[in-house]
Amino acid sequence: MISINDTVDIIEFDNYKDLINSPVIYSSTYSLDTISISNSKFNIYTHSNQGNTFKIKEIVSPVIKTVFKELNFLNIEEYTFTFIFNSEVNPDILDFAALEHPNSSVYLMFSTPDFSNKEDSVNFCLDIKHIVAHEILHLFTPITFSDSKVANHTLSMSGHLWLYEGFVEYQSLKILLKNKIISLEEFLDVLEQKLRNIEACNILAIKLLV
Known part of the structure; x- marks a missing residue:
């Protein structure tokens, strides 16, 4: 990165793939925690636009250790988690968004948890672990592991969304359940909610067609 002045930086990448897989975030209010597992290092950045940051290391550490143990064949040297809490978006419209990269993942949360409220705290912890x-x-x-469309970064939709999202969604919940990071009740509650969402989408699709 080359800093031109206080407001302009130049960041160069060798190719398009490196560009889209290298999120850049500027923040004056953030916290940084690290976790070391064997020969792997995991960075946890947390930013809040309200000027305060949240220590979520204790929430995500068991998840990180458990899931990366399942993926030990990938030989990850360093991985970065970036959590951004932004209250400027109405949480009634969207609760969160997340995006994965080969060496990092970014999590945009649109609501600030109220840890003094037990139900709010429990729901937040479950959401974070799951995501x-x-x-x-x-x-x-x-x-x-992907098809040629995804591997070549084409804009057309892959026909294997069931694998990239459906399999990943179920397997992530299954790993959390198997390692007692979430309870059986929480596991079933999430699955029930997903089935209800699918049912609602199907009803909406039928209404649009008739």
Whole structure:
């Protein structure tokens, strides 16, 4: 990175693939935690636009250790998690967004958890554990194992979304359940909610067609 002045930086990449897989985030209010597992280093950045940061290391550490143990064949040397809490978006419209990269993943949370409220705290912890496990599992597919459309970064939709999202979603929950990071009740609650969402989408699709 080359700093031209206080407001302009130049960041160069060798190719398009490196560009899209290298998120750049500027923040004056962030916290940094690190986790070391064997020969792997994991960075956890947390940013809040409200000026305070949240220590979520204790929430995600068991997830990171467990899921990367399942993916030990990938030989990850360093991986970065970036959590951004942004209250400027109405949480009633969207709760969160996340995106995986070969050496990092970014999590954009649109609501600030109220840790003094037990229910809010429990729901937040469950969401974070679930999302983090899901994004880590993407290292297996589609990042490592994928079809030519995904591998070549084409804009057309792959026909294997069931694998890239469906398999990853179920497997991430299954790993959390097997390692007692989430309870059986939480596991079933998430699956039930997903089935309800599918049912609602199907009803909407039928209404649009008739």
